[in-house]
Amino acid sequence: xxGRPPTRSGPERSEPGGAxGRPPTRSGPDRGAGSExxxxxxxxxxxxxxxxxxxxxxxxxxxxxxxPAGGWVVLGVMVVWTAYAVAAFPGARRRWPLLVVDLAVAxxxxxxxxxxxxAANLAxxxxxxPAAWVAAAVLAWAVGGGRWLGVxxxxxxxxxxxxxxxxxxxxxxxxxxxxxxxxxLLLAGLVGGHVVxxxxxxxxxxxxxxxxxxxxxxxERLARRIHDSVLQVLAMVRRxxxxxxxxxxxxxxxxxxxxxxxxxxxxxxxxxxQPDELDLRALLTARASPSVTVSTPATGVPLPAHMxxxxxxxxxxxxxxxxxxxxxxxxxxxxxxxxxxxxxxSVRDDGPGIPAGRLAEAATDGRLGVAQSxxxxxxDLGGTVEITSAEGAGTEIELTVPRPCPR
Numbered sequence: 001x002x003g004r005p006p007t008r009s010g011p012e013r014s015e016p017g018g019a020x021g022r023p024p025t026r027s028g029p030d031r032g033a034g035s036e037x038x039x040x041x042x043x044x045x046x047x048x049x050x051x052x053x054x055x056x057x058x059x060x061x062x063x064x065x066x067x068p069a070g071g072w073v074v075l076g077v078m079v080v081w082t083a084y085a086v087a088a089f090p091g092a093r094r095r096w097p098l099l100v101v102d103l104a105v106a107x108x109x110x111x112x113x114x115x116x117x118x119a120a121n122l123a124x125x126x127x128x129x130p131a132a133w134v135a136a137a138v139l140a141w142a143v144g145g146g147r148w149l150g151v152x153x154x155x156x157x158x159x160x161x162x163x164x165x166x167x168x169x170x171x172x173x174x175x176x177x178x179x180x181x182x183x184x185l186l187l188a189g190l191v192g193g194h195v196v197x198x199x200x201x202x203x204x205x206x207x208x209x210x211x212x213x214x215x216x217x218x219x220e221r222l223a224r225r226i227h228d229s230v231l232q233v234l235a236m237v238r239r240x241x242x243x244x245x246x247x248x249x250x251x252x253x254x255x256x257x258x259x260x261x262x263x264x265x266x267x268x269x270x271x272x273x274q275p276d277e278l279d280l281r282a283l284l285t286a287r288a289s290p291s292v293t294v295s296t297p298a299t300g301v302p303l304p305a306h307m308x309x310x311x312x313x314x315x316x317x318x319x320x321x322x323x324x325x326x327x328x329x330x331x332x333x334x335x336x337x338x339x340x341x342x343x344x345x346s347v348r349d350d351g352p353g354i355p356a357g358r359l360a361e362a363a364t365d366g367r368l369g370v371a372q373s374x375x376x377x378x379x380d381l382g383g384t385v386e387i388t389s390a391e392g393a394g395t396e397i398e399l400t401v402p403r404p405c406p407r
Contacts, residue, residue: 035203037090039143039196043136044086050133051082057131061121070116074109074129081105082133085140095144099137103153106130106137107160114167123173128164138189147193154189158182234259253328257289278308280343284315284336291328292319296336301343304404310377311345311401317374318347318397326351342383346398354389374399 055078058071065071085102092098113128128134134157142150161182165171234255241252280301288294303311315334322332330351337344374397378385383401 035199036143039199040090043139043143044089046139047082047086047133047136050131050136051078054078054129054131054133057127058129061126064118064121065116066118067116070112071129074112074116077105078109078130078133085136089140099141099144102137102140103156106134106157110134110157110160111164111167114164117168119168119170122165122168123170125173125175125177128161135185135188138185139192142189142193143196145193146197147190150189150193151186152189154182154185157185253290257291260289276305277302278305279303280308280311281336283308283312284334284345287312287315287319287334291330292332292334294334294336297338301336301338303343307381307401307404310381311343311399314374314377314399315345315347322347322349322351340403342400342402344398344400346396348394348396350394353391353393354387354395 055075058075062068062071081102085098088098089095109130110128113122113130116129117126138150138153138157141153161178162174165174165178237255238252238259241248241250241255244252280303281296282300285294285296319332319334322330326349330349332347332349335346335348375385378399378401381401383399386398387395388398389395
């Protein structure tokens with residue numbers, strides 16, 4: 001691999017060691033805790049208040065109904081379902097059955113208006129039996145499934161609202177008030193779902209920030225203890241090995257490599273990431289040693305855990321080739337770049353280089369180290385590998401892997 005360290009220009013980099021120097025899950029054991037639980041409780045308050053409003057309308061308008069008893073039945077259904085929904089939604093582990101029933105109950109109470117009310121009253125613009133109470137179902141779908149499912153629920157209730165007039169024979173009397181109600185339902189689903197998502201995302205970011213702060217504090221505590229014990233011992237072994245020479249010098253060299261790697265490990269700040277992500281910057285920094293310089297971006301490079309581990313394995317295989325084929329005195333440089341759309345890692349050494357045709361000859365003879373450990377891994381990640389080498393001029397392996405599309 002080449003006789004000089006990588007010189008590509010790019011964003012500010014840190015060189016922590018070596019010869020030269022990123023939607024929380026909404027499920028869990030306590031579904032009633034946090035912002036989501038507060039949203040469900042607020043929705044319960046809305047259900048209660050709109051139930052009272054609907055009950056007042058039914059009491060006031062009962063004498064003008066075509067079937068007054070039906071009005072009391074609908075009110076009873078609304079009371080029972082409100083009481084159950086307020087208690088069940090905050091702590092439910094599987095909310096979809098509840099959401100489906102919620103929408104069905106709201107639609108049923110809405111359609112019952114066509115039987116309970118008179119056609120003349122509907123033509124005059126009298127509100128439906130549940131009135132604003134049905135919007136609770138739209139908000140529930142928005143909280144449970146996001147803004148687009150909230151819009152779907154609003155469309156279902158809008159269709160039920162128009163069907164009431166079709167069943168009562170008052171389609172020609174559908175006026176601005178009806179369409180205003182439909183528009184308000186759609187806005188409740190869209191805007192409500194968007195606000196819910198913002199709240200939950202903000203809570204997730206706060207939780208990650210708290211977790212990162214706790215991890216940083218623990219890392220600093222461990223770094224102080226390691227500096228006062230392990231690092232000092234390793235430094236002493238390295239110095240004594242250099243003084244004694246011979247086999248002790250090799251022991252001192254190994255102790256120096258471990259000292260550098262350990263300093264890099266405890267000195268690298270963890271990058272905030274999702275539970276299924278790893279920081280590639282931290283993984284590669286840990287491979288720094290007196291003979292290996294690692295240059296990385298100044299900030300973390302979070303990647304899906306599988307991708308990060310595979311790229312780390314490729315770099316480990318390349319460095320292992322340097323040690324086996326270039327000798328203990330060879331130096332290597334690892335450069336990590338992240339342009340947002342792809343990850344590029346290059347490993348360069350100052351060894352004797354690879355003679356022309358050697359890689360093809362090794363693959364033919366069944367020695368598949370480079371083919372399997374490097375080329376195969378990168379190909380499985382959808383990336384490419386470029387190997388540049390000349391006899392006597394070192395070797396550079398550069399791999400480029402595209403970032404996965406955001407989910």
